[in-house]
Amino acid sequence: MANHRDELVFHTNPQSRGRIVRWMLEEIGVEYRTEVQSYGSSMKSPEYLAINPMGKVPAIEHRGVVVTEAAAICAYLADAFPDAGLAPATDDPLRGTWYRWLFFAAGPVEAAVSAKALGLLPPPERAGTVGYGSFEQTVDTLEVAARSASPWLLGDRFSAADVYVGSQVDFGLAFGSIPERPAFAAWAGRLRAREAYQRAQALDNALIPAKG
Structure with a gap:
């Protein structure tokens, strides 16, 4: 025990x-x-x-x-x-890709999506002052990740990067905070089909108080 x-x-x-x-x-x-x-x-x-x-x-x-x-x-x-x-070994070259997308989603994606939702995006001439540049640039780069997910960010290997970065896409599509694009929809579909995703959704949904 x-x-x-x-x-x-x-x-x-x-x-x-x-x-x-x-x-x-x-x-x-x-x-x-x-x-x-x-x-x-x-x-x-x-x-x-x-x-x-x-x-x-x-x-x-x-x-x-x-x-x-x-x-x-x-x-x-x-x-x-x-x-x-769910993580490449520290001496695996894929570890760099794993870190790249994890921190890209935690940094530029999170910041850009939040700024857009709050109406706080910088004017184009000030884009260089924020880490994400522009919302459009950030979403285009996120799409690069989604297109590379064939089926997952590390190729055939599902990892924690798919959980975290994929959640940003999944949430973004559900709440309209990122645009609908084929690469996003296809990746989200693969993520939502995972048994662990479905178990997690069921557990959390059961904790939400019923409206009445």
Whole structure:
């Protein structure tokens, strides 16, 4: 029986980016305990702020370590549970591609999509002052990743990069925050067909309070 230190605790809310980490956990197939944090209450409690001072989810606790930020959690879990095969070895040239797309989605994609949704995109003459350049440039580069996913970002090998970057595409198509393009739709279709994706969706959907 695993000791308490080895227990993996997953802090989330079913209506958050925690859905990305839930999917990652289901792909790994490891045991974990879910702690649902509520917006405006437990998420801002002293107990949770001691875990994540940002008062946000997702976060995990594992082996005495706290990891926050969905991309970082996906990368951590892939390395912490290598038997799942969701990260190339450190001496594998594909490790560079894996890092590239993970951090591209966590940086330029996240920033550009959020800025556009809030009406805060810089004017063209100031595009060089932000890390993503322009929304159009970022989406075009994301499409390069989607086109290279044949079927996955690392070729025949599914990885944590598909979970995280693919989630950005999946969410973007669902909420209209990225444009509909054939490469995005095709990749998202392959992702949604995965059993772990479907299990994760069912688990999170079951946690959403019914409207009535």
